[in-house]
Amino acid sequence: MKFQTRAIHVGNEKDPQTGAVVPPIHLATTFVQSVPGVWEEFDYSRSGNPTRANFEKTIGDLEGGVTGLAFASGMAAITNVMMSLRPGDQVLAGRDLYGGTYRLLHHVTKKFGITVQLVDTRELSQIEQAIEPATKLLWLETPGNPLLSITDLAGAIAIAHERGVMVGVDNTFATPVLTRPLELGADVVVHSATKFIGGHSDVLGGAVVAREKSLRDRLYFLQNATGSVLGPFESYLASRGLKTMTLRVREQCRSTQVLAEFLARHPRVTKVLYPGLASHPGHSIASRQMAGGFGAVLSFEVAGDIDVAKKVCTKTHLFQLAVSLGAVESLIEHPASMTHATYSPADRRASGIEDSLIRISVGLEDVDDLKEDLDQALSTAS
Ligand SMILES: Cc1ncc(COP(=O)(O)O)c(C=O)c1O
Secondary structure, eight states: OOHHHHHHHTTOOOOTTTOOSSOOOOOOSBOOOSBTTBOOSOSBTTTOOHHHHHHHHHHHHHHTSSSOEEESSHHHHHHHHHTTSOTTOEEEEESSOOHHHHHHHHHTGGGGTOEEEEEOTTSHHHHHHHOOTTEEEEEEESSOTTTOOOOOHHHHHHHHHHTTOEEEEEOTTTHHHHOOGGGGTOSEEEEETTTTTTOSSOOOOEEEEESSHHHHHHHHHHHHHHOOBOOHHHHHHHHHHHHHHHHHHHHHHHHHHHHHHHHHHOTTEEEEEOTTSTTSTTHHHHHHHSSSOOOSEEEEEESSOHHHHHHHHHHOSSSEEOSOOSSSSOEEEOTTTTTTTTSOHHHHHHHTOOTTEEEEEOOSSOHHHHHHHHHHHHHHHO
């Protein structure tokens, strides 16, 4: 079956008891066993829940890996992968990194003896040079957050694997609709299901999908031991989101391309970061790595200082000033003071997150209205 058919039918088998075309939501926290010490498929909801299992089956299938693992948030999913490391191990991560992941790696996992080094993963030679004997995990985001930098996944994975380094990809921005890192050889993919998977700004969740069962089993052990699982109702919403994700993402990509081209011509905009623009340094890699679109997030720099950028964010009417992305509602935010305020000023400068940078997530409103909204905000803010 093709991708979109699987998004609807895998993990969504009709309820055998009632014939309901939508599987029921199982709220039970515990499950009756027939014999002591011989566990049935489900025993306790932290260890496994039928509604969560359905979502895990679908996302695993769509990413091209084994059955996934669903978490209470994207950060819980990322933490799960980090917990597979040991004291003394090093994570090599891209500079263009979600602020929450930056905070986890610099202020939490460090306390457990896991170090972090940031590199510009757009340059494969930088990855090659940065790998040390302690490096055990290469962590990639492509497109990166918030600069939409593109990393050549196949190239980076080949370098890491040659040196025995595991590769994890945060596929939140691309979604499996556009890019499937496991098919390019990555070992594990994570998602903030809060974004394109849920798609409606009404569910907080995360997912991990491993390419091989042995890694999945290790991560499952950690998930069950630590307990940050996705609840049944959230699992249901995530499953429902997956059914329409392809259509939403494709349409959102189309609108984002239109807005990127519009902003690139706008007199009050000095720079547009979107891999769909031919002028973007990662455009040719993105063209072969992303199928049918370049994502629904773009960033741009405005002419003027931080105050002008912040003002633009408060002058839009349809683009709501809020963090997060990937939903049907368009959002606008100021990375330096919001999503990436967790960066040290030095790392923010080194990464190129300017004070005049604005990030937008493009939803499903009519693109003409979105264009007009940005235009009036840019005109009134300066
Ligand atoms: C790329 C990326 N990864 C991970 C996360 C964290 O996900 P959550 O907010 O669901 O914990 C986010 C949240 O914005 C994100 O943008």
